[in-house]
Amino acid sequence: MKHNIITVLTLTTLVLCGVIFLETDFLWFVLGAILFIYLGVTAYGSYQIQANYFINSVNRGKKKSVALTFDDGPDPEFTPKILDILSEKNVKATFFVIGKKAEKYPDLIRRIADEGHIVANHSYSHHYLIALFSTSRLAADLKKCNDVLTGLVGKTPVFFRPPFGVTNPFYSSAIKQNGLISVGWSLRSMDTRAQSKYALIDAVISKLKKGDIVLLHDRLSVTAEALPDIIEHINTKKFAIEPLSAVINKDAYVKD
Numbered sequence: 001m002k003h004n005i006i007t008v009l010t011l012t013t014l015v016l017c018g019v020i021f022l023e024t025d026f027l028w029f030v031l032g033a034i035l036f037i038y039l040g041v042t043a044y045g046s047y048q049i050q051a052n053y054f055i056n057s058v059n060r061g062k063k064k065s066v067a068l069t070f071d072d073g074p075d076p077e078f079t080p081k082i083l084d085i086l087s088e089k090n091v092k093a094t095f096f097v098i099g100k101k102a103e104k105y106p107d108l109i110r111r112i113a114d115e116g117h118i119v120a121n122h123s124y125s126h127h128y129l130i131a132l133f134s135t136s137r138l139a140a141d142l143k144k145c146n147d148v149l150t151g152l153v154g155k156t157p158v159f160f161r162p163p164f165g166v167t168n169p170f171y172s173s174a175i176k177q178n179g180l181i182s183v184g185w186s187l188r189s190m191d192t193r194a195q196s197k198y199a200l201i202d203a204v205i206s207k208l209k210k211g212d213i214v215l216l217h218d219r220l221s222v223t224a225e226a227l228p229d230i231i232e233h234i235n236t237k238k239f240a241i242e243p244l245s246a247v248i249n250k251d252a253y254v255k256d
């Protein structure tokens, strides 16, 4: 974890500068500046899952293919629409679902799995303060999600995506305890803020590179509207769209 290295380096620098600047008027300014930079790096690390600052996440694949991933479902209105489009285009995707929504809409989870897509863990609660949960509360939340999903699809998910992409030191042990692999993304579509389907299509297609893990949400009408064109454009670029397990070469479920 880069966080541990940065913390040790910061403490060492604080002590060294404390000695060097002890007799000067700059002492508190220098120490304050070091702490300010440390806090800035830590905040950046928790919001940038690709930085692998607190935990190691898989953020892209090494193949020419790309993976489409949908967060925050299942949604009674848009998940079926997205599944219809994927089926029509013969594309397999990955759904990072919220456990409490899975409990509410179990048939959608079964449909996702039955149609050959991957069901993955996006926490049970998706609580807006989940980043402040203790390790044990966080581990219990992730386990509860996996228990619900295992009950519905008969297999235990391995892939986990931290809600909001925010990570902290508690995640590494909660993830390990549950045998999960943290998966981030390499291409954030920003569909949650897209002004139109055309803006969303452009945001994905203009930046798409091989091995990309594309972050989308199956709770938005704009995502469902843009999806057929996104898939067509990816096909034109001659990139295969594969399930996440194929793109990152890891099993999506615990082996029996």
Ligand SMILES: [Zn+2]
Pocket: 071, 072, 122, 126, 163, 164
């Ligand atoms: Zn989410």
